[in-house]
Amino acid sequence: MSALTFAVLVDGENASQVQYASMLEEVEKYGTVAIKWVYADWTAREQVSWQDILHETASSPKQQFHYGKDAADHALVMDAIELISNNQRINAICIVSSDGGFYSLAQRIREKGLHVMAIGKENTPDRFRKACHNFVFTKNLSDPVTRLSHQDLNALLVDSYLRCVQSNEPVYLGDMGNMLKMFDSSFDPRNYGFLSLKKLIKDKAELFDIVDEKIDQCFIAMRTSNKKASGTTVQGVIRKLDSKREFGFISSNQGDYHFSFIEVKGSTALLKEGKTVWFKVPDIDSKKDLASGQCPSAKNIVLNKQQVA
Template sequence: MKETKWGGLRSSSGDIAGRSTLTSSGIAPQADLVSISLATQCRCEPVTYKVRITEKQMDKKFAVFIDGDNISPQYLDSIFAEISQDGEILVKRIYGDWTTTNMGSWKVKVFESPVRIFQQFRFGPNATDNSIIMDAIELCNQSNDINAICIVSTDADYYSLALRLREIGKFVLGIGKENSKPIWQNACNQFVFLENLNRVSLPQQNAHSLATLESSLPEVGKLLDFAMDNSRSDNNGWVSFSDLGKSIRSRYPGFDPRSYNHKSLLQLVEAFSEDIEIRTDESQPPNYWARGIKKIESEEADSTGIVKRFMGVFGFIENEKGNYFFTLSNILPQSRDKKLRKGTKVRFSVFKEPNPIGEDNAEKNGKASNVEIIEE
């Protein structure tokens, strides 16, 4: 991408004063065009330039709309953790008919999470969908702060809403199951499958015992584990302290290292040096990054099993923990030219552990990578 010169004023003589440089790269197809008009003070003609603002440059402010009739409450914490990695959540709403028995599990969950609930009686098959569609458009028209919308549903009826929101310059994130229709997935800027979300195990706060401060604090080790698992990281697993702090406060706004007798987050993390390693740079003041030692070791550990089925481009591995799904690209190059059939012994890395209580096979199956045939 070429450099775009902007920020200048063109005088009557044709000179441009006060230039600055903006370098852009990797322009996204959905980038918004923003016109920057420069006023003039003395006999200067205004010059207008068009600058593309990419998704990476945009600081996302999300409004989240959850179709409670269509999504299980077991995903709620994982959904919010996923969205928080990409921006700040300003609005959280769950819609459904709260008078029905199938919303009973949601009633328990909303007491644990700060989210607004909206009642919609089932006057028709798409009553909840229509309510979300109208409220999403209304909110976008009323609030200048919201620039990203997340619709959580597997229902393809929202595809038209996604297209309309993108027409007015909003970033649209869809979250739903893998069996979501392609038209719904492709209508969004980005679509995340529920089956790919981490199972978030939140550290519990004792909300009923407030006799002392300590009794209401989440256990610090689990708190750091939660933050490490739900923060943006680079390819080597390093998480910046800035993102680490944001992840903690997105779930616990009252978090303060001093509550644990530490002056800073750095001191708190340093107390867990056996579990978390820290690196820094030479900046002043320095930047810090953290990486979980145990997590790296567990990811490098291999598991073994036998091929249960292989259909040419994908298959399943079975061991004592359950079934693991894998694709042709997950097989190591040195094993791809070998015959892979039912009963073949393999070694593999666990990308996702099986979940025996999942609602369907996609949730119940784990996922494998780095599959290698074991020679006998």
């Protein structure tokens, strides 16, 4: 199949603005999003909560007064038919709604030879779900991308890597670069003093290993350490936590450290941002890494100092 270019059409009176960013991320796993239109009566007070997320995602609000029942739905359907008939660039439509009434639109899109995707709740009628090539339940959406500042480069790189990785296989650096751009369209290795993403990654040797490098391609993997958890006990505070991808970052007086959940002693359910933890770091390597502005790994993480081995 050729590359998919999506128009995302959102029933704003049926979908949740809380999950909208996650919905766009889900669609971008399958192709490029060219159009983001959200339909509602934006004069209604209950729609005001959409305002911020529409700005953040550069989505276009489509106004439809409540002239009759399902007026916004009808506007969405008419625009969809016009898109699939006249816009040669669009070859995929994603309908965001749990309303079974959109099943006939999904069927029409399939009949025109375009890819049809939808995102909705589990109670979405079967007729709509079965009319789609791909239907995604909102319960399976990942947490929305955290818009990380440039000062949080290590977290941005790790988060991008973990969203690319599949079955613990190495990640193609080009895919990671695309993911970084999805997170932040202004991302540029030159912002950090490097001419290329490869050079930036090589400078982050405490985070990543280059596992396969050729002139035209490069694959990377998260670095694993075989060092024993001996050395200095450090106290810090969890500043970022991603429970789904099982990694986090700790701030301390000595600098920043990253960690994997496998290094946590006890229940990871007790971990939360702002929580004080204690952990071990190798004496020599940690001092060297911190002095050069790196972000070494934390080992044997505990929530009670007396548990530090």
